[in-house]
Each structure stands twice: as structure tokens, then as C-alpha cells.
Amino acid sequence: MKFDTPATDNPIDQLKIIGKPTDRVDGPLKTSGTAPYAYERHDVVPNQAYGYVVGSAIAKGQIASMDLKEAKAAPGVLAVVTAASAGMLGKGDFNTAKLLGGPEIQHYHQAVALVVAESFEQARSAAALVRVQYTRSKGNFDLAKSLDGAIKPPASFGAEADSRFGDFDAAFASAPVKLDARYTTPDHSHAMMEPHASIASWDGDKLTLWTSNQMIAWSVGDVAKTLGIPKEKVRLVSPYIGGGFGGKLFVRSDAILAALGAKAAGRPVKVALQRPLIINNTTHRPATIQRIRLGATTDGKLTAIGHESWSGDLKGGGPETAVGQTRLLYAAPNRMTAMRLAVLDLPEGNAMRAPGEAPGLMALEIAIDEMAEKLGIDPVAFRILNDTQVDPEKPERPFSQRRLNECLTMGAEKFGWKDRSPKPGLTRDGRWLVGTGVAAAFRNNINEKSAARVRLDRNGMVIVETDMTDIGTGSYTIIAQTAAEMLGVPLTQVEVRLGDSLFPVSAGSGGQWGANSSTAGVYAACMKLRTAIIDKLRFDPADAVFDKGKVRSRGKSIALAKAAASGEIVAEDLMEYGDLGQKFQQSTFGAHFVEAAVDAATGEIRIRRMLAVCAAGRILNPKAARSQVIGAMTMGAGAALMEELAVDKRFGFFVNHDLAGYEVPVHADIPSQEVIFLDEVDPTTSPMKAKGVGELGICGVAAAVANAVYHATGIRVRNYPVTLDKLIDKLPDVA
Ligand code: MOS
Numbered sequence: 001m002k003f004d005t006p007a008t009d010n011p012i013d014q015l016k017i018i019g020k021p022t023d024r025v026d027g028p029l030k031t032s033g034t035a036p037y038a039y040e041r042h043d044v045v046p047n048q049a050y051g052y053v054v055g056s057a058i059a060k061g062q063i064a065s066m067d068l069k070e071a072k073a074a075p076g077v078l079a080v081v082t083a084a085s086a087g088m089l090g091k092g093d094f095n096t097a098k099l100l101g102g103p104e105i106q107h108y109h110q111a112v113a114l115v116v117a118e119s120f121e122q123a124r125s126a127a128a129l130v131r132v133q134y135t136r137s138k139g140n141f142d143l144a145k146s147l148d149g150a151i152k153p154p155a156s157f158g159a160e161a162d163s164r165f166g167d168f169d170a171a172f173a174s175a176p177v178k179l180d181a182r183y184t185t186p187d188h189s190h191a192m193m194e195p196h197a198s199i200a201s202w203d204g205d206k207l208t209l210w211t212s213n214q215m216i217a218w219s220v221g222d223v224a225k226t227l228g229i230p231k232e233k234v235r236l237v238s239p240y241i242g243g244g245f246g247g248k249l250f251v252r253s254d255a256i257l258a259a260l261g262a263k264a265a266g267r268p269v270k271v272a273l274q275r276p277l278i279i280n281n282t283t284h285r286p287a288t289i290q291r292i293r294l295g296a297t298t299d300g301k302l303t304a305i306g307h308e309s310w311s312g313d314l315k316g317g318g319p320e321t322a323v324g325q326t327r328l329l330y331a332a333p334n335r336m337t338a339m340r341l342a343v344l345d346l347p348e349g350n351a352m353r354a355p356g357e358a359p360g361l362m363a364l365e366i367a368i369d370e371m372a373e374k375l376g377i378d379p380v381a382f383r384i385l386n387d388t389q390v391d392p393e394k395p396e397r398p399f400s401q402r403r404l405n406e407c408l409t410m411g412a413e414k415f416g417w418k419d420r421s422p423k424p425g426l427t428r429d430g431r432w433l434v435g436t437g438v439a440a441a442f443r444n445n446i447n448e449k450s451a452a453r454v455r456l457d458r459n460g461m462v463i464v465e466t467d468m469t470d471i472g473t474g475s476y477t478i479i480a481q482t483a484a485e486m487l488g489v490p491l492t493q494v495e496v497r498l499g500d501s502l503f504p505v506s507a508g509s510g511g512q513w514g515a516n517s518s519t520a521g522v523y524a525a526c527m528k529l530r531t532a533i534i535d536k537l538r539f540d541p542a543d544a545v546f547d548k549g550k551v552r553s554r555g556k557s558i559a560l561a562k563a564a565a566s567g568e569i570v571a572e573d574l575m576e577y578g579d580l581g582q583k584f585q586q587s588t589f590g591a592h593f594v595e596a597a598v599d600a601a602t603g604e605i606r607i608r609r610m611l612a613v614c615a616a617g618r619i620l621n622p623k624a625a626r627s628q629v630i631g632a633m634t635m636g637a638g639a640a641l642m643e644e645l646a647v648d649k650r651f652g653f654f655v656n657h658d659l660a661g662y663e664v665p666v667h668a669d670i671p672s673q674e675v676i677f678l679d680e681v682d683p684t685t686s687p688m689k690a691k692g693v694g695e696l697g698i699c700g701v702a703a704a705v706a707n708a709v710y711h712a713t714g715i716r717v718r719n720y721p722v723t724l725d726k727l728i729d730k731l732p733d734v735a
Contacts, residue, residue, distance in 0.1 A: 011546070078118065080114070082100075092223075093225070094250035098314075172304040185288045210238070219236055300385050351510070408440070437706065442587060449517070450575055452479075515691075588693065590697075607671070635701075638664045
């Protein structure tokens with residue numbers, strides 16, 4: 001089915017099940033520990049051996065020699081896989097050739113060997129006996145010192161490195177009110193709960209991988225390319241995923257090494273990347289250095305917006321697209337943005353929740369706060385004053401919907417913004433300095449084609465099969481809601497099967513496109529199934545109604561089970577979008593409000609309350625969506641106050657590479673969170689009229705926190721994370 005905008009009225013609009021705050025259908029499995037994660041699938045294939053990964057001890061250079069004698073002779077060892085034994089890996093679409101290093105080493109903790117043994121302990125113990133001699137070469141690990149050599153990268157995720165509109169230089173030079181400031185964001189780690197893990201099993205030349213992966217079809221393709229086998233010979237199974245945040249968009253070393261290990265050992269092999277290995281072995285969100293220049297008239301109209309961002313990656317990599325939102329968020333007739341890329345020999349930088357916008361807004365939304373203060377305008381009012389309803393760099397292209405102003409206005413009202421003092425540092429609560437901050441949230445909405453198969457079985461059960469994944473987001477639930485609504489059955493009469501490459505290819509989970517795209521694919525398949533049922537019953541399609549487990553037409557009513565009595569009815573279809581992306585700028589919007597307190601003596605920072613107001617089309621399941629947004633807000637609080645991969649600039653690795661050293665927020669850090677969704681339906685997105693929220697929720701949060709800390713203390717911190725050492729020398733004397 002091809003989507004024609006605007007979507008017409010359709011069975012989803014009944015909203016009997018869609019749009020209702022629905023408990024997760026996989027909740028009981030999750031809470032009772034019976035939703036198995038990849039490494040726990042002891043039962044899928046017998047005789048599983050254990051693999052343990054050895055990571056490179058240098059960041060750049062060569063393996064001079066490898067002595068495997070002792071390791072191979074250790075108790076229980078079945079095989080040792082190295083680049084020398086496995087041969088060259090093929091080049092996948094996502095840097096998979098680097099998943100096993102040697103003789104060339106490209107980054108620290110790059111896998112150099114997999115030791116396979118009867119038990120995990122034996123594999124780990126033998127891994128310590130792998131003797132590797134390295135020849136280290138000089139690497140480049142310092143982004144701040146690499147700005148001069150940074151290059152203009154090719155377009156990344158469809159975004160050109162540079163954009164120009166009007167005459168930025170002249171407008172900025174002549175602007176009566178100006179800001180020119182530099183901001184930095186550090187490297188971040190996904191730090192998901194479930195480690196990257198895979199079980200590999202060969203049946204002749206056929207490979208099955210039980211794994212933890214957000215994008216099944218991409219990864220089938222990449223496993224095949226990397227191992228040099230046809231993709232028809234690869235099956236990936238990933239029904240439950242303990243978090244991904246972009247770190248599991250691609251095949252990583254656990255999957256490839258498990259496959260190579262299973263081949264070498266002649267039996268199934270399971271590999272979980274060790275927690276202390278994950279951060280340097282896999283991908284991370286790259287650090288940025290950003291310069292923002294704003295020019296405005298004295299009455300607060302922006303006349304010039306300039307945003308430049310520098311980030312680094314391994315040779316051949318891409319930039320962090322931190323200027324993307326600045327091309328779209330505020331009006332101004334003169335604009336320039338630019339991304340520059342430095343070659344660094346740190347581990348691979350890549351997508352992490354809201355890649356681009358998350359770090360981009362960390363800078364932009366502090367800059368907007370600073371500019372509002374210079375102008376003497378309230379920061380909510382300043383944002384509203386500079387709203388735009390069209391793409392500011394392609395004025396002929398409207399936003400499909402843009403209700404940023406309503407998010408800001410409603411948020412200000414609910415949060416109690418109006419009595420806020422414009423001056424910082426004025427509110428004391430005992431030893432605490434208290435302040436409030438605001439930031440806009442922006443994230444694009446992307447439509448990806450997505451397919452599904454729906455079956456009506458003889459018992460009247462509706463079974464949905466698609467390779468869509470549920471990374472903890474609620475995909476099972478919203479897909480069940482969609483099928484239930486479309487076929488007029490209760491949720492209990494729907495079974496959803498996900499995450500298996502035997503199923504039709506879905507949009508997968510990434511870029512917050514999963515919810516709208518995958519349910520739209522299920523919608524298409526359900527439309528086809530409805531037609532098949534109507535045909536079979538010889539009902540009139542014009543008046544057939546699916547309701548309460550029955551189909552009604554012209555006074556006749558037949559139970560679905562009966563319609564399928566003579567045999568299961570199956571339908572499969574795909575939803576696709578053609579050039580929809582060119583017609584409209586589709587984006588999601590929000591506003592974040594934060595109250596923070598700073599200890600006047602120690603600089604300790606405590607978030608007191610957070611509010612998000614989001615405009616993201618129809619909300620398919622407000623309970624699941626709220627859960628996504630509060631999780632994202634928590635992650636934003638982490639980015640504001642805690643998260644930072646510390647770079648060892650001598651030897652080129654992330655020092656705090658485990659969950660003890662990489663600090664993320666816990667419940668006690670976030671005492672109060674509220675989420676409001678604007679009542680909105682966007683018929684240009686799909687028949688579901690929905691958009692994504694999973695990434696919108698993090699966008700802008702960190703800046704709202706930083707702005708609240710500024711309002712509390714009068715101290716402007718432009719280098720994240722905002723930690724007490726950056727405040728303590730500047731705090732007012734304690735009374
Ligand atoms: Mo997302 S960073 O595209 O999983």
C-alpha cells in the first residue's frame with residue numbers, strides 16, 4: 001500500500017483501543033523473567049559453548065605477534081579465533097570489517113581474539129593467556145586540538161555538511177544585539193542494561209543468530225556481507241532487547257565472533273560482550289565543540305543564526321549532525337550552519353538516542369537562553385517570538401504540523417512560570433539556591449517503509465508477524481492495539497510475533513520512526529486481511545463492520561473464528577511513502593521545564609522537578625509514550641549533570657568504561673516528572689496519524705537543566721556535564 005496524504009478516516013480513528021493508555025502486553029513476561037534475552041536462550045539449541053572476547057590493549061598500530069599456545073592448551077578450550085585464522089572480514093554497511101582487528105588495530109578494545117571453551121569461566125581464564133605483542137603508532141585522540149585539520153564531511157543521514165541562507169556574515173556584523181559563544185558536549189555511552197550478546201549456530205552453511213539487535217534486515221545483510229555468505233543463509237532472531245539507544249542498530253563483534261567461533265568449534269557458541277569491554281569495543285555518541293552566533297534586533301527578532309559543530313570519528317566515519325535542528329527551529333532571514341569532522345583514533349562514533357539533535361540542542365538552547373537574557377525578554381516569550389511555520393531555509397516547504405508555541409505556552413502555565421524572576425541567583429531555600437529553566441525540544445519525524453503479515457486462525461486469533469523489534473519501547477503493545485482496532489477484536493485475541501528475519505521486513509527500531517512506521521505496516525496488512533475476510537464471506541465491502549470479534553454486513557453477523565473455519569486467512573502488505581518527505585517537513589516538538597537547586601556551599605546540583613509538553617501527532621498509547629518520554633528526560637538529566645566518557649588523550653581510550661565509572665541517573669536523582677501530550681492528530685504522517693516520541697523526549701532536556709542551574713546561581717556553564725567543580729569557585733559566599 002502506498003500512503004497518500006492526507007490520510008482519510010479509517011478504522012484506526014475509532015480509537016476504541018488505539019490512543020488508550022494500555023499496559024504492556026509483554027509486561028508479565030518481562031516482570032516474571034520469562035521474556036528471554038539473547039544470552040539466556042539456553043534452550044534454543046543444545047551443546048552451547050562459551051566465547052570470551054580479547055580486546056586490543058592499544059588504540060592504534062599493529063599486532064606484532066600473537067602467542068596462542070597456552071590459551072589453546074588451557075582446560076576446556078575448544079577454539080581460538082583471530083584475524084589470522086578467520087581471514088579478512090567482508091565490508092558490511094556499518095563498519096563490520098573492523099569488528100575483528102589484526103594485524104592492523106584501529107581502536108582500543110577492538111576485538112583481537114575470541115576464546116571458545118566449555119564454560120564461561122574456562123573461556124575467560126584462557127583469554128588471559130592469549131599473549132599479544134603490539135607495535136603502537138601515534139594516534140590522534142584530542143578533538144579540541146584537531147579543529148584546524150577537520151574536513152568538510154560528505155552528507156550524513158541525508159544532511160549536507162553546510163547550509164547557507166541570506167547573508168549571515170553581514171547580518172551578524174550589523175546586528176544590534178549579538179551572542180557568540182562556544183559550547184562543548186562530551187562523548188556519551190548508550191550504557192544499556194542488556195549487553196550486546198549473541199548465540200550462533202551453524203546448520204551446514206546456514207547460520208542462525210539469536211541476538212540483541214534493533215534493525216533485523218540491516219543486520220542480516222551485514223552479517224552476510226561480513227562473513228561472505230548469501231543473506232538467504234542467515235537468520236536473525238531478536239524478540240526481546242534490554243535497551244539499545246542506537247548502540248544495537250548494527251551488528252557488533254559479539255554476533256560476528258560467535259558465528260566465527262561456532263564455525264571453528266563445530267558447535268553453537270554464545271558470546272556476551274563483557275561490560276568493561278562494551279564502551280570501547282562498540283559505538284558511542286561523539287563529543288562536540290559547537291560555536292553559536294546569534295544576532296537580533298533590540299525588540300527580540302532574530303536576524304542571524306550561525307551554528308558550527310566539530311566532532312571526530314575514525315577514518316571514513318561521519319560527523320555528529322549537531323546543527324540539524326538549527327536549520328529548522330527558529331526563524332531568521334540570514335543563516336549559516338556547518339559541520340566539520342576530525343579524524344580521531346578513538347572508538348567508533350555513531351548514533352545514540354536523537355543523534356544530532358540531542359547534543360545540538362544542548363548547545364543551541366543554552367544560547368537561546370543567553371540571548372533572551374541579553375535582550376531582557378523572557379526565554380519562553382523569546383522562543384515564541386521567533387517561531388516559524390515553514391522550513392526557514394526552504395520557505396516553500398511547510399511543516400506538516402508545528403505546535404511548538406502551544407507546548408511552550410501550556411508548559412509555562414502548568415509549571416508556574418509566570419512569577420519567575422528574570423534575574424538569576426535570587427531564590428534561596430535554606431542552603432539551596434533554586435532556579436528554573438526552559439528549553440525547546442525538536443526532533444524530526446521519519447517514515448520508513450514497513451511490512452507485516454497478519455493471520456486469522458481457526459480460533460479467531462489474530463496473529464501478527466513482522467521483523468520489527470521492541471527495544472523496551474512498547475512495539476508489541478502498539479502493534480497489538482493496531483491489529484485489535486483494525487479487526488474489531490479485544491487485545492487478548494491478538495498475538496504479536498516480532499524480531500525474526502523469517503517475518504516480513506519492518507522499519508525496525510531507530511530514529512524514533514518505529515512506532516508510526518511499524519504500525520502503519522500492520523495497518524496495511526490488516527486492511528488486506530479485512531478485504532480477504534469480506535471476500536470470503538461474500539459480504540459487501542461498503543457496509544462491512546468489524547466489531548466485537550465479528551463481521552457484520554446487511555444484518556448478517558459472523559464470528560471471525562467462523563470466517564476462518566475452513567482454513568486460516570493470511571494477508572501480507574507493506575506501507576510505503578514515495579516522496580512524502582519532500583512535500584512536508586515532518587517534525588516533533590516539545591518544551592521542557594526544569595527546577596533545580598544548587599547547594600550554595602558545595603555546588604551539589606539536585607533536580608527538583610521536570611515537565612515535558614510534547615506535540616507528536618496521535619499518541620498511540622499514552623502510557624507507553626509517557627514511559628518513553630520520562631526515560632528520555634532521565635537520560636537528558638544524565639547528559640546535563642553526569643554523563644561523560646573521560647578520554648585518555650595519551651593512549652586513546654575511554655577511561656571510565658564500565659557502569660561503575662560511567663555515571664547515569666537513578667530514581668533518587670529525579671524526584672518528580674510530568675509529561676503532557678498535546679491533543680494532536682497529523683494526517684500527513686501515515687494512516688496512523690502518529691509520529692515518534694522516543695527521541696523527542698531527550699531533546700532539549702540537558703539545556704533546560706543547565707539553564708535552571710544558571711538561573712539558580714548566575715553561573716553559566718557551557719561545557720557539559722554541569723558538575724559542581726565548574727560552579728564551586730564562583731558560588732556566592734555562604735552566609
Ligand atoms: Mo536510534 S540512535 O536511531 O536507535
